Amino acid sequence: FKINMDEIEVQGELGKGNYGSVQKVYHRPTGVMMAMKEIRLELDESRLTSIIMELDILHRAVAPEIVEFYGAFTIESCVYYCMEFMDAGSLDTLTAVRVPEAVLRRITAAIVKGLRFLKDELQIMHRDVKPTNVLMNRKGEIKLCDFGVSGQLEKSLAKTNIGCQSYMAPERIKGESQNQLSTYTVSSDVWSVGLSIIELAKGCYPYPPETFANVFAQLQAIVYGPAPTLPHGYSADAHDFVAKCLLKDPNARPTYAQLLQHPFLLADQNADIDMASWVAEALSRRAAKGVISPVVPLAA
């Protein structure tokens, strides 16, 4: 089916990113609650149309670890992108308290499976793995969103966006600074997985901006400094897994198949983990801190 704006009721804002905002919306014809991302682009009609056509591959991106795509349309110079609403929000807001290893493992396994699916089934790499792009719901499901399906869209967004929280692999930062666009491969996503896991475990971005004089110094640290490590209290397997993801040499990093065979993730296979309860606890901790719900109500 095709979605258009007339059939949509905006419920409130779920969050803002570098390129636009994400709204919680109700789609009247289907009765489905969705998340709608608005991306402002200064592009002509024909380019917008080709982005919409490219986004169509997303209809094939159906897997338990991938946020479902419902459809996209354009209005003026904006692309609107409708996807599954994930009612627990993104990983970055779920980490108030120490994450138990079994939970960390389950989340990591989902991320790696999702990335393997994208690579094996759709021949795409994610290009933007980070905690805000890993979403959860109250059922305890863990899914990836915002992967690079549309070359046109990527190009239009690829500005000087190396912000103060970069999850880019060292080789990608180096390439970018030398204006080479294709110096990175699927193993660059593996680096971002490692960094995201540490952030989840520590509750903060592993290269804290306040410890660097400026963004340049921070990027230098990512490229040339020692890789960050998991905090104490996690198993040797967990430490080893993360260390391998964060190897400076991209060719030395494990493939997804190898990561799934790593003892850290093998231990997840038959584990009985109540993710729904963990999510419920994380949400109530977040509520206790004053954030009532992931939805910011619209002003009346």
Ligand code: ATP
């Ligand atoms: P960037 O712009 O660099 O990609 P970002 O991922 O934080 O950063 P958005 O993708 O615009 O920016 O998302 C903004 C926020 O909206 C996210 O942090 C996330 O918490 C929330 N969000 C995005 N998609 C959904 C969804 N499908 N369900 C629920 N919340 C979502």
Ligand code: MG
């Ligand atoms: Mg995002």
